[in-house]
Amino acid sequence: MQLFKTSDGAKKQIDIKFVQEGILAISNFRYRSVIETSSINFELKSEAEQDALTENYQNFLNGLGSCLQIIVRTREIDLDNYLHDISYKSKLEESDVWRNQLQSYGAYVRGLVDVNKILSRSFYVVIPYDSDQKHDFENVKEQLNLRTDIISKGLQRLGMHTKQLSSIEILTLFYSFYNPKQAKCQPMTNAILNHMHDLFVEAKK
Secondary structure, three states: OOOOOOOHHHHHHHOEEEEEOOEEEEOOOEEEEEEEEOOOOHHHOOHHHHHHHHHHHHHHHHOOOOOOEEEEEEEEOOOHHHHHHHHHHHHHOOOHHHHHHHHHHHHHHHHHHHHOOOEEEEEEEEEEEEOOOOOOHHHHHHHHHHHHHHHHHHHHHOOOOEEEOOHHHHHHHHHHHHOHHHHHHOOOOHHHHHHHHHHHHHHHO
16 A cells, blocks of 8 residues: 655655654664643633632743754544444444434534534644764654653643654644545554564665
8 A cells, every 4th residue: 555645846855764662663774753732722711710720830941952843633533433323323223212312412413514614723832852972772762752751741730631652643644734634534553663663674675
């Protein structure tokens, strides 16, 4: 399966060398880890809470030892599988009352989706580790995981929930960016990840 059907320019932009143990490697000895984080509704906080959040965020930024990249991804929620499940359950339902309820609910949701796009937002923090020379991967992993842990704890002190993306989650993120339709019908699997790792090992020989 071809993961990224892109032009040569886009391939250069993606520039993935390999993904291993939750670390993304790109050209010129550059490495990245990715944290997915929750959000905070600042407007719903009291004035005192807003002041405390602002101060804590300033302290967080001032304490950073390196730059960060913040990605806010907005996408339309795919409800096709959900609607298919409702239709399937309604066909199996023996009670006329419950069957009608399921059919009415399915029609309502489908009509809602047809008129309005239902959007979701995901938030990511990309943490870099750049070097001017090749390093042992274990050393890279140690340094990058240390930075990731520090930043995760800083975000948690702001009241956010954080999660470092695994290798397959990082590849799935790229996959869904560049091939959203294909990602829907052919999701990323560990078998594909292992195959890509084998190709990388073979290329290094």
